[in-house]
Amino acid sequence: MPSYSAPVDDTLFLLNDVMGYERLSNLRGFGDATPDVVEAILREGAKLAEEVMFPVNQSGDQEGCVRNDDGTVTVPKGFKEAYDTFCEGGWGTLSADPEYGGQGLPHALTAMFNEYASSANMALAMYPGLTAGAVAALQVHATDEIKQKYLPNMISGKWTGTMNLTEPHCGTDLGMIRTKAVPQADGSYKISGTKIFISAGEHGMAENIVHLVLARIEGAPEGVKGISLFVVPRNEIHEDGSVGERNGVSCGSIEHKMGINGNATCVMNYDDATGWLVGTENKGLRAMFVMMNEARLGVAVQGLAQSEIAYQNAVEYAKDRIQGRALTGPKSPDKAADPIIVHPDVRRTLMQIRSFNEAARALIIWTALHGDISHRSEDEGERQFSDDMMGLMTPVLKGVLTDIGFANAVNAQQMYGGHGYIKEWGMDQYVRDARIAMIYEGANGVQALDLVGRKLPANGGRAVMAFFKEVGDFLKDNKENEGLAPFTGPLKKGLDDLQQATMWFMQNAMAKPDNAGAGSNEYMHLFGLVALGYMWAKIAKVAQEQVSAGANGKEDWLQNKLTFGRYYMERTMPETSAHLARIQTGADTMMAVNAEAF
Structure with a gap:
């Protein structure tokens, strides 16, 4: 049977230490959500996810929903009770407007809780998740x-x-x-x-x-x-x-x-x-886009969420399953075989997933905080920059996190061998659930076109240039930090590749739009690699500083983060060069074949 444990400590480290959450205490709603309050909320949210939502996840998948003869629908056993508990706890009210019964806390807090809820039970979490999107659209455009x-009854969950x-x-x-x-x-x-x-x-x-x-x-x-x-x-x-x-x-x-x-x-x-x-x-499409953008960020969280729960279970299996001996000699000589986690290729798979999960969680928090700043800051420049980052990152998050989240769920299933193909182990559900995230709320090919065709040229390229500047400034500020070189070196190479790809589009896509279409998916993933690499560099900087300061009893925990980060930089970041090379081939070969020839 599968299990789930919400990664609260990882979330808090990213929010407080890496992102500097307390610097935002002057923003509306943040003063009430002090770090200790946020921690209490997230730990209670973890309990809800682990103890209420997760226990009906696998059974809910097996039972499904039933349409009755009178047109009503019956949801799986335990779903209504779990939903009632969700509503009674006020979880749908966290970030909602106090005028309509909400608590007015930062939206970033909801994004973090939503990861736990979606890992625990993605199908159930969608009911209040969709409601939140509808609330956002009505709040912006309705009378x-x-x-x-x-709004009051929707926010309460009634x-x-x-x-x-x-x-x-x-x-x-x-x-x-x-x-x-x-x-x-x-x-x-x-x-x-x-x-x-x-x-x-x-x-x-x-x-x-x-x-x-x-x-x-x-x-x-x-x-x-x-x-x-x-x-x-x-x-x-x-x-x-x-x-x-x-x-x-x-x-x-x-x-x-x-x-x-x-x-x-x-x-x-x-x-x-x-x-x-x-x-x-x-003007309905403009109004609906408020809900769609909200939903796309929620779907990005779903990509991470399925990757996380699949990873957790794959790790447990890899530690428990014995098969073969380590290449360097027996690690468990008292047993008939070693646990499969001793094998380098098993570790490659698990480290690939884990190094994505931690950076993806950071990128979601970083983006969600920019969303809060864009709506709550009194500084016009801050609002504009954060709004630009939200708009730019929405297609990247939705497309990249769900593509990789699905691939990670498949790779986690692979850890089980034949058992991963058997329903009782639960891994097939994570693969099947993760697959829809690549499709709905705008298929990922559409996200890539949105990024290249709309987000890049918007306002004369203001958003993408601002992102380049932020990453570039980080690299410049840490140029002399030798300990950070394993992170800043690959990040600089990735940023250079991304800037070259952007320039190539500027030079080759205006006169020949097919060039943009042919390279859009590669560009989206190139952008995602760099954004995730930037998150790892930020994480590594803080982790190294804390280790140097004594680590407060967390040295092993922090050193593990640095190791997973180095893995990402060594094994994943080099893919930026391949994406750039594919982009620069253009569309000629792709469009040369007549449709009848396929």
Whole structure:
């Protein structure tokens, strides 16, 4: 049977020591979230993940969700009780606006807790995760009336939320949406159409479900310029706020999926359902992007989360499973064989995963803190820089962390040999659950195109140049630090490769856009390697300083971090050169073959 232990100490080290959390104490909400309060919250969150959510993860995957004859959906046993415990503990309120019942704490705190929740039970964690995204969209674009009507119950978890974009005939190309909205005399709209792949679209865990639906008002322009966003509750809401009869919303079926079986992924039918406009007519995509960006960061966390739990179980198996002898002679002469963790290739696999996990966790925290700064700082320059970093890193985090997270889950499964292919060991679930993260909320190929086509040239390249400067300044400040050379040397080479790739796009992609498309995935991963390498350099600097200062009883723990960091720099960072070489080949060969020849 699998197990899980939330990496709280690693999180706190990154937040407090590496990122310097206390320097942000002047920001709104941070004063209440002192380091001791944050630690208490994360340790309680770890207990919730380990003791409440994790125990129903494997059983929830095996049971799945069931659509009943009346159109309702039954979730796996234990899910509702776990969700109720989540809500009773106020976990959905952590970072929400106090005006609507939230605690107003930093969003970074929620991101850190979400890793634990997603590792413990990704399918269950998606229900409140999607609600948080819907709350964000309504808070930015909805009227005060809609906010007062929906947000308190959504933040508390009494109601949940969804996003409805995809239709049977269109996925990423939202300009092809056919769901229609007909204006009514009372200011509402009648929504009709079918949406597919709607996570948490129907279930019995909450009193109501609030759907955010993209639709086209009659007579609106074609394409994305004619899309509006609507809030459509599953059940009508009376003037006193109580829940009434069913709206014209129903679950037509449940998708039978590869993974996340505990989450009800539904085909949703809208038959003259009553909805209300969110934001401005024909500007719905802009409003929905608030939710999509929130969701993409959440999906990046899912990539790390599945990598982490798969790693933890692979390590335990590698320490326990005996097979063969170490190449340098028996390590357990009293046993018939040595544990497989003595073998270099087993260690390579485990170190590859661990060195990613620690840097990815740091990058998520770094980015999430920039998100808080962008919304809470009173300094315009700080807000702009942090907003630029958020925008730049969102596609990198979503694409790179989920691609590598899936690969790591597969490699962790490989540690088990044939047992990894047997369901009772639980490793197959992490592989299957991790796979969807590469697809939903914008497939990773789309993330790469977004990075190259939109984020790089935005504001004259301001964001990417700011990132280059930050990393460059770190290298310059630590140029004379010989102890840090194993980190700064590879990081400088990676940064040079990334800058060359960026310049190549500037010189070769404007006149020939296919060059950008052909190199976009390579560029996204090149960027990710450098960003993760930058995190390792920051971690190593602090770890070395603390070891030199006496380590306060943590010397072995810190030295292990330095070893995993050196592994990343020695074995992973050199891949930047391969990505650069592929980018510079351009698109000619890729586009030379006629479609019929494939």
